[in-house]
Amino acid sequence: MCIACTHTIHRAQHNFGWNKDFPPALTAKAGETILFECLDSSGGQLGADATLETLVNLDFGKINPVSGPVYVEGAEPGDALKVTIRKFHPIGHGWTANIPGFGLLADQFKEPALHVWTYDSVTMAPSAFGPGGRVPLKPFTGTIGVAPAEPGLHSVVPPRRVGGNLDIRDLTAGVTLYLPVETEGALFSVGDTHAAQGDGEVCGTAIESQMNVELTLDLVKGANLQTPRFTTTEPVTRHLDGAGYEVTTGIGPDLMTGAREAVMRMIDLLVAEHGLKPVDAYMLCSVCGDLRISEIVDMPNWVVSFYFPRIVFA
Numbered sequence: 001m002c003i004a005c006t007h008t009i010h011r012a013q014h015n016f017g018w019n020k021d022f023p024p025a026l027t028a029k030a031g032e033t034i035l036f037e038c039l040d041s042s043g044g045q046l047g048a049d050a051t052l053e054t055l056v057n058l059d060f061g062k063i064n065p066v067s068g069p070v071y072v073e074g075a076e077p078g079d080a081l082k083v084t085i086r087k088f089h090p091i092g093h094g095w096t097a098n099i100p101g102f103g104l105l106a107d108q109f110k111e112p113a114l115h116v117w118t119y120d121s122v123t124m125a126p127s128a129f130g131p132g133g134r135v136p137l138k139p140f141t142g143t144i145g146v147a148p149a150e151p152g153l154h155s156v157v158p159p160r161r162v163g164g165n166l167d168i169r170d171l172t173a174g175v176t177l178y179l180p181v182e183t184e185g186a187l188f189s190v191g192d193t194h195a196a197q198g199d200g201e202v203c204g205t206a207i208e209s210q211m212n213v214e215l216t217l218d219l220v221k222g223a224n225l226q227t228p229r230f231t232t233t234e235p236v237t238r239h240l241d242g243a244g245y246e247v248t249t250g251i252g253p254d255l256m257t258g259a260r261e262a263v264m265r266m267i268d269l270l271v272a273e274h275g276l277k278p279v280d281a282y283m284l285c286s287v288c289g290d291l292r293i294s295e296i297v298d299m300p301n302w303v304v305s306f307y308f309p310r311i312v313f314a
Helices: 052-056 255-274 278-288
Strands: 007-009 026-028 032-038 066-072 080-090 093-098 113-118 140-146 163-165 176-180 188-196 211-220 229-231 245-252 290-295 302-309
Touching: 007 026, 007 066, 026 032, 032 066, 032 188, 052 113, 066 140, 066 211, 080 140, 080 188, 093 278, 113 278, 140 176, 188 211, 245 255, 255 278, 255 290, 255 302, 278 302
Parallel strands: 007 032, 026 066
Antiparallel strands: 032 211, 066 188, 080 176, 080 211, 093 113, 140 163, 140 188, 176 229, 245 302, 290 302
16 A cells, blocks of 8 residues: 555554553654554544444543554654655545534534545545535544653643644645654654544544555654644645635634634524534534634734635535
């Protein structure tokens, strides 16, 4: 599958957290390219035949597995691990869910909901959303990072200064990511692959989809990064820009309240204009709409905007 890859991390070689004492699944030299077989964020529990009952019975102890870790020879605290994202190999199906108690509007959407997607894993053409619309796809990895210096097991759920569950939708093929190394060998892991996501992932899930990913791991000695940074080499929203956007806003002294209000107003707009159920509009916003801070200097009020790509219903 990967001609240039030196090694493969198999799907069974995964963990459910970060720990500098995890034994490495592989020891690699700096500069080597590795094929990582990644599970989706459900750990394989929600497949193409998943139902609402499957979602309700989800084992949260198996959420967000990361494949690895890889010990990179020569990596020391203070270095940066340079991760070049080469290619994704998607599986052709995925899922988006409203999980009770999770998401930006969890207090409003208290019942479980599930949408199972199918898509062409070769062309990656826009995928149909059952209630209406077609979502442009762009694979990326949601969770990617190295082991923190603090001893013990650390949850895989929150993002960290060494990476982790970043959910940055621009970490796609062609991007170079730099991660601060805090422990010998870096102990790199990756998982939580997505077929599409909006900035904010507002309902808490994207198009969660199992994939394999080709990555090159290299070192930048003495970089002394405080948090991850990354470089893109081409436009990041071209697949969404073609028909413009509908934009709603939230305005006030609190950014979180502003974000919630901007999303709520977009849900209301999608329900009114396209006849969607509110929870379907919420999930659709999560996989293709973008939250942006438009203004944060004119006190006492700030502006948060929510951009929804019109191409979905074009």
